[in-house]
Amino acid sequence: MSSQSKIVVGKVVDSLNIPLENATIIASSMLNKDDFKFASSNSKGDFSLDLKVGISYKIAVSYIGFIDYVKEIYPEQQTNSLLIKLTPSTESLREIVIQYKVEPILIKKDTVVFDVSKFTNGNERKLKDQLQKLPGMQVSKNGTVTYQGKQVKTTLVESGSFFGGSSKIAVENIPADAVDKIVLLDNFSEVDFMKQVEESGDLIMNVVLKKEKKKFAFGDITAGHSDNNYYKLHSNLFYYSPKRSLSSIVDFNNNGTNTLEFTDVFRLESGIFSSYSKNKKKIDNNLFQFAVSNDRVTKTNGKFIATNYNEKINAKTSLETYFIYGASNNLMQNDYFIQYANNSNLNNETRNTLDRQNSDFILFNLKINTKPAKDVNIKYVLNLKDSNDKSGNNIISSSDLATNFFDTNNINESKSFNHFFEYNRKINSRKYQTFVINHAYSEGVIDKNWLSNAPFLQDYLPLQNDTSYSLNKEVALKTNSFDITYSSYWKPNSRNTFTISALGDLNLQNVAETDRQVLTDNSFVAFYPNVFGNKIANKDVKISTNLEYKLQVKKWTNTFSFELENINRKFRNFDQEIDIQKVNFKPNYRSDYKFSEAHFLQFDYQFLNNLASLAQLSKGLVINSFNSVYEGNGNLMFEQAHSFALTYNRRNVFKRYYFDLFSFYNRTNNPIRNGVLLSGINQSSQPIYINAPSDNFTFRGSFTKNLKNFDVILSSKLSMLNYTQQTNDMLSAVNVNNNTFGITLKTNNVEWPQIGVGYEKGYNTYKSKSETEYQSDFLFADIEIELLDNLIFKGDYNYTSNEVNDSKNYYQLANAQLEYGKSNNPWLFNLGVTNVFNSKTINSNSISNYVSAYSSTRILPRIAMLKATYKF
Numbered sequence: 001m002s003s004q005s006k007i008v009v010g011k012v013v014d015s016l017n018i019p020l021e022n023a024t025i026i027a028s029s030m031l032n033k034d035d036f037k038f039a040s041s042n043s044k045g046d047f048s049l050d051l052k053v054g055i056s057y058k059i060a061v062s063y064i065g066f067i068d069y070v071k072e073i074y075p076e077q078q079t080n081s082l083l084i085k086l087t088p089s090t091e092s093l094r095e096i097v098i099q100y101k102v103e104p105i106l107i108k109k110d111t112v113v114f115d116v117s118k119f120t121n122g123n124e125r126k127l128k129d130q131l132q133k134l135p136g137m138q139v140s141k142n143g144t145v146t147y148q149g150k151q152v153k154t155t156l157v158e159s160g161s162f163f164g165g166s167s168k169i170a171v172e173n174i175p176a177d178a179v180d181k182i183v184l185l186d187n188f189s190e191v192d193f194m195k196q197v198e199e200s201g202d203l204i205m206n207v208v209l210k211k212e213k214k215k216f217a218f219g220d221i222t223a224g225h226s227d228n229n230y231y232k233l234h235s236n237l238f239y240y241s242p243k244r245s246l247s248s249i250v251d252f253n254n255n256g257t258n259t260l261e262f263t264d265v266f267r268l269e270s271g272i273f274s275s276y277s278k279n280k281k282k283i284d285n286n287l288f289q290f291a292v293s294n295d296r297v298t299k300t301n302g303k304f305i306a307t308n309y310n311e312k313i314n315a316k317t318s319l320e321t322y323f324i325y326g327a328s329n330n331l332m333q334n335d336y337f338i339q340y341a342n343n344s345n346l347n348n349e350t351r352n353t354l355d356r357q358n359s360d361f362i363l364f365n366l367k368i369n370t371k372p373a374k375d376v377n378i379k380y381v382l383n384l385k386d387s388n389d390k391s392g393n394n395i396i397s398s399s400d401l402a403t404n405f406f407d408t409n410n411i412n413e414s415k416s417f418n419h420f421f422e423y424n425r426k427i428n429s430r431k432y433q434t435f436v437i438n439h440a441y442s443e444g445v446i447d448k449n450w451l452s453n454a455p456f457l458q459d460y461l462p463l464q465n466d467t468s469y470s471l472n473k474e475v476a477l478k479t480n481s482f483d484i485t486y487s488s489y490w491k492p493n494s495r496n497t498f499t500i501s502a503l504g505d506l507n508l509q510n511v512a513e514t515d516r517q518v519l520t521d522n523s524f525v526a527f528y529p530n531v532f533g534n535k536i537a538n539k540d541v542k543i544s545t546n547l548e549y550k551l552q553v554k555k556w557t558n559t560f561s562f563e564l565e566n567i568n569r570k571f572r573n574f575d576q577e578i579d580i581q582k583v584n585f586k587p588n589y590r591s592d593y594k595f596s597e598a599h600f601l602q603f604d605y606q607f608l609n610n611l612a613s614l615a616q617l618s619k620g621l622v623i624n625s626f627n628s629v630y631e632g633n634g635n636l637m638f639e640q641a642h643s644f645a646l647t648y649n650r651r652n653v654f655k656r657y658y659f660d661l662f663s664f665y666n667r668t669n670n671p672i673r674n675g676v677l678l679s680g681i682n683q684s685s686q687p688i689y690i691n692a693p694s695d696n697f698t699f700r701g702s703f704t705k706n707l708k709n710f711d712v713i714l715s716s717k718l719s720m721l722n723y724t725q726q727t728n729d730m731l732s733a734v735n736v737n738n739n740t741f742g743i744t745l746k747t748n749n750v751e752w753p754q755i756g757v758g759y760e761k762g763y764n765t766y767k768s769k770s771e772t773e774y775q776s777d778f779l780f781a782d783i784e785i786e787l788l789d790n791l792i793f794k795g796d797y798n799y800t801s802n803e804v805n806d807s808k809n810y811y812q813l814a815n816a817q818l819e820y821g822k823s824n825n826p827w828l829f830n831l832g833v834t835n836v837f838n839s840k841t842i843n844s845n846s847i848s849n850y851v852s853a854y855s856s857t858r859i860l861p862r863i864a865m866l867k868a869t870y871k872f
Contacts, residue, residue: 006075009048010082012041012061019045020086021596022107023063030056030072036118038104043596050708051075061086062106105135110186112147116179121751122823123792124176127207131171132754134182136651136658143168147184147203150649150660154188156206158214158240160310161320161367162247167205169306173236173249174207175871177823178218181208191377193426194434197489197497215241217872219248224830224867230255232867244311251304255834256295256860296842298858299331317370327360333858340678341770341850349399349681361387375426382419388412395626401680406626407451414444414477432489439482446475449518450626459679460621460629461532463517464525470518473623481507497550504543509614511536515623530574534620534632540611541568555595561588569611576619576634584609584638595650598658602647612636616672616687624685631686641668661701668694675726678850690731694723709752713744715760725768727850735767736847742778753785766847774804774845792819802845804852809843821869828869838862 029035154165544565618632651658746756762776801810821828
């Protein structure tokens with residue numbers, strides 16, 4: 001105890017003296033209503049408050065289902081622990097997400113509600129600025145939102161989907177002055193009654209708007225320009241009413257701003273399949289390029305237009321649709337120094353590349369959700385996508401053997417149509433059922449061209465003599481898949497749940513791949529068919545039955561799953577015929593132990609038995625790049641693996657004390673790996689079975705502790721990979737270790753400047769016939785401080801160094817901005833400088849099975865931009 005404060009402790013119990021966990025305790029100063037402290041009771045009902053002496057406080061204790069408890073105390077007079085006994089309420093209570101109370105934080109089992117105004121000071125401009133000041137919340141620079149270490153999967157606004165649930169779009173575009181509360185829901189289920197039998201484990205965030213914004217149009221427009229002709233135009237428009245909502249975002253820029261993020265793109269794509277389908281499809285996603293950070297370019301131009309419309313057609317039916325258009329034009333420049341291992345013909349290569357990329361896509365999504373009866377939910381989702389990618393590069397490759405020039409041009413066009421129908425029904429309190437139909441169709445065309453001043457890949461291809469050498473690849477792809485899943489759930493009591501599922505899946509694929517030489521007179525020389533290229537017709541039929549049993553014994557839940565699948569494959573490729581018929585038995589097990597709502601341990605085991613991919617089976621020799629070719633292997637069938645995952649989490653939202661630990665181990669007994677033959681800078685690869693297991697172990701953990709006005713975060717990431725690699729017909733054991741340790745210190749007092757500093761140290765080793773070690777150091781800092789009334793300074797800095805075999809390189813980046821705007825004035829002005837030091841390159845090191853590479857990537861120059869924003 002200091003001379004100015006005292007720790008007051010207490011215990012919250014019910015009328016039977018049973019401890020109540022997660023009760024909310026608020027201590028409000030009787031002198032200043034904005035001066036309050038808060039705490040939450042732990043699993044034993046205990047809590048503590050650090051209160052100022054000489055001031056009286058009103059202690060308010062609330063717990064869902066109980067009458068609120070209120071008492072006035074003087075901290076200096078409290079010599080004993082407070083015993084707070086709550087009386088059950090006789091009123092029927094609604095869910096907390098509907099019945100909000102005016103308190104800083106409310107907790108009910110899987111639900112946490114933040115009153116945003118209690119943690120912010122009014123200087124915040126976007127939702128992102130507010131979230132960073134809420135206890136346990138973190139927002140990364142790429143827009144990923146986490147709460148107590150767990151990532152938010154979906155973001156809603158007024159309980160309605162917002163651009164498919166995109167967190168990045170929400171946090172960087174929703175105005176702060178429109179936000180009233182933030183609600184976090186764990187184990188969220190879109191179909192309410194299905195939560196009784198299916199725990200999703202998903203964490204979602206619902207943004208609750210202020211009353212005056214719930215039937216109101218609001219938004220902002222931003223325009224910015226720099227003296228070296230960089231610009232940014234950005235607008236947000238939001239309209240919300242009880243029946244419908246409309247959101248629109250437009251962004252044009254050439255300063256490297258990125259609107260989408262990897263998690264958003266994956267969600268926009270993965271959402272086209274029902275979560276209740278037992279057939280988890282892999283997504284061949286060509287939209288990820290729009291989520292790549294655009295700071296590692298020499299020139300860029302991006303366009304992004306998105307609209308989101310939601311309407312409650314009636315009390316039972318709702319409609320949601322969103323449309324997204326994106327386009328980007330990027331120019332990139334990279335320099336590589338490559339050292340080859342296990343290559344008797346070559347030691348070193350210097351490679352200079354100038355890459356160009358022009359991409360655009362259109363994405364349309366429609367979802368109709370209806371509840372024709374209280375215990376029935378029907379959903380239909382339609383997704384259309386059209387994308388085009390035109391890219392290329394100029395390459396200069398200089399080695400001990402020769403200097404070659406390459407010019408490549410690539411065109412990738414694809415279209416897809418996906419839709420599904422989902423039916424969920426609650427028969428009674430014990431029986432539930434789901435029925436899902438998925439259909440997906442896609443087609444695409446790939447056209448690649450390589451041009452060089454000298455022959456290349458001549459060891460593998462029958463090239464004709466010419467003044468220059470050009471190769472062309474054309475690929476046509478078509479996929480059509482259809483699957484049906486029926487699941488029946490029986491929950492005879494709170495301890496036992498049985499699920500029986502039946503799945504039928506039909507997957508048709510056609511691939512035509514042609515490689516040829518283009519002569520200078522524009523005539524073509526086709527390489528021998530049936531030796532080069534592929535003409536694939538494949539049909540996969542899968543019929544499976546899955547039995548799942550879930551047993552809950554008090555705090556311990558065990559889930560046993562057994563799948564019996566019958567797989568039939570008919571693969572045709574010219575004269576190559578492969579017929580596979582196999583019955584697989586796949587057991588899975590999951591164990592969850594909840595010590596308390598904020599303390600759990602989870603173990604998961606899966607047996608994996610995956611079919612070889614079409615590319616791995618196809619025997620035709622194909623061109624991969626200007627220095628590599630690939631040939632499949634028709635002898636491959638399945639790859640079997642065992643995976644184990646262990647998760648431990650312990651948290652206290654008010655003290656900001658929590659662990660987040662995760663470990664993963666995977667063993668593949670008959671791994672399929674590419675055997676590689678090296679010849680100079682060229683390589684050919686073919687997938688083969690390796691008669692030795694491969695092991696992959698990963699561990700990551702973080703520990704956060706609140707030290708009054710500061711947060712200390714300790715983190716670590718460890719990974720170990722052991723496998724056998726075949727290079728030039730020789731087998732060698734490979735061991736790769738990557739270890740990273742970090743510490744971060746940041747302020748958490750809203751009245752203080754927001755300052756964070758951190759350091760990460762990386763140790764990495766690659767062991768095979770030789771050993772390579774490299775280390776990395778990453779130092780970062782950021783600050784936000786109010787210099788004068790309404791004048792805010794924001795800045796960030798990072799320093800990165802890499803050291804490989806006593807060779808060291810480093811780079812540093814910094815950004816700064818001054819922001820001026822009055823809370824009651826619609827105008828906001830921002831003077832920002834990116835790449836303050838005008839750094840020219842970003843450097844990195846990498847190691848693979850047979851090469852180690854140092855790369856230097858050119859980046860955008862220093863940009864000083866003045867931006868003006870008008871809010872309406």
